[in-house]
Amino acid sequence: MTHLRLTIDRKTLIPSITPVFLGAFLVENEIQDLYGLRVQGLPIDYHRTFYLDAEVREAPLCTYTVAQKKEADHPAGE
Amino acid sequence: MPKTTIPFGPQHPVLPEPVHLKLTVEDEVITEVIPAFGFVHRGLEKLVEIKDMHQMVQVVERVCGICSMIHAMCLCQGLETQMGLEVPRRARFLRVIWSELHRMHSHLLWLGLFADSFGFESLFMQLWKIREKILDINEATAGNRIIVSVNVIGGVRKDLTTEQMQWIEREVKEVEKQLKALEDTLLNDYTVRKRTVGKGLVSKSQAYELGLVGPTARASGVGQDLRQLRYAAFDELDFEPVVETDGDNHARLRVRLREVYQSSDLVRQAIAKIPEGELNTKVKGKPEGEIISRVEQPRGELVYYIKGKGDKFLDRVRIRTPTFANLPALVVMLPGMYLSDVPTIVLSIDPCISCTER
Numbered sequence: 514m515t516h517l518r519l520t521i522d523r524k525t526l527i528p529s530i531t532p533v534f535l536g537a538f539l540v541e542n543e544i545q546d547l548y549g550l551r552v553q554g555l556p557i558d559y560h561r562t563f564y565l566d567a568e569v570r571e572a573p574l575c576t577y578t579v580a581q582k583k584e585a586d587h588p589a590g591e
Numbered sequence: 592m593p594k595t596t597i598p599f600g601p602q603h604p605v606l607p608e609p610v611h612l613k614l615t616v617e618d619e620v621i622t623e624v625i626p627a628f629g630f631v632h633r634g635l636e637k638l639v640e641i642k643d644m645h646q647m648v649q650v651v652e653r654v655c656g657i658c659s660m661i662h663a664m665c666l667c668q669g670l671e672t673q674m675g676l677e678v679p680r681r682a683r684f685l686r687v688i689w690s691e692l693h694r695m696h697s698h699l700l701w702l703g704l705f706a707d708s709f710g711f712e713s714l715f716m717q718l719w720k721i722r723e724k725i726l727d728i729n730e731a732t733a734g735n736r737i738i739v740s741v742n743v744i745g746g747v748r749k750d751l752t753t754e755q756m757q758w759i760e761r762e763v764k765e766v767e768k769q770l771k772a773l774e775d776t777l778l779n780d781y782t783v784r785k786r787t788v789g790k791g792l793v794s795k796s797q798a799y800e801l802g803l804v805g806p807t808a809r810a811s812g813v814g815q816d817l818r819q820l821r822y823a824a825f826d827e828l829d830f831e832p833v834v835e836t837d838g839d840n841h842a843r844l845r846v847r848l849r850e851v852y853q854s855s856d857l858v859r860q861a862i863a864k865i866p867e868g869e870l871n872t873k874v875k876g877k878p879e880g881e882i883i884s885r886v887e888q889p890r891g892e893l894v895y896y897i898k899g900k901g902d903k904f905l906d907r908v909r910i911r912t913p914t915f916a917n918l919p920a921l922v923v924m925l926p927g928m929y930l931s932d933v934p935t936i937v938l939s940i941d942p943c944i945s946c947t948e949r
Contacts, residue, residue: 536802574637
């Protein structure tokens, strides 16, 4: 098994791989729904209503964590 | 030629679970298919934040009712490999026995539904009557007919006595004998052949490029069966994948029928070779890091991506079920067919929609 990973930030558009592998359109729609990312170039695009209803505004699985600063970087510490 | 748009589903007498297809039809011949989902989405993957890893085994069993034990086995196998636990040999053989019994009753259910989809109700009732024997075995050995909870992280929870194993062997032989009596009608009847031969064709290169899995791919000549990876006790059992080359509905019917015979043979081999021993090992340590675990479900290849963070709560469990991989095949199989063939073709990929939208 080969693993391929893509690291992007929250606001970038992800280019779709559905022209290459047709089965990917379901996964890319799911990523749009559950994580709130945007995929560009999907031939069958459900516009975030794949699983969720149209009224849902937040992405269910997207978690944001607060970055911990190390003690030496803190300007007010000793 | 004017185009009409006809909705198929979500409620339809032939579908066991709701899926919606928007069919564009020109004079009874289909030209385009767009599927739509979301009718049974329960959001089970978000429960990892609240339930710890032992409770997640119970949650994951309820993703699908028919192949529930195999989902739990996949999660347990992934976590055991990551934490370095050694599962005792007797537990691995018991897992094989229960998962092959699940495969038999899932395929018998599908055969009955397929016969019902073209109106052959008496065959549907006969096949489900044969299936009742396996549900009786489930209830007598594990306590429940469909969702049997026998897996824990580290092994199994329940044991089988020698009298129970001899009874299982007799019942499985009886199932095989009764199914052989129906085989001639199921495969060679004139009406059945008219409705299945030449419908829903998928060629071998199309099956490979779309990434199809399970009996849908094996009926087109792609001979991949994940039990060849020899997980659980399959490294000690004798087994060959069942492959046909035609690629139409009739080939998928033949593959699943032959797999019932193969599963009953595997159950009898496992009962003959099962050793004495313990049922489970103690769980030590916490899972950390990522792991991918794969098993063979009745419908195809099941992939689990499990990520742990060093705590008893897991970080992410992503389930990729085989129907998720087989559904894009409908976009390719249906154009060119008549509208009246749509129910049998949709049913021939064995859709389990509650697995797809967990």
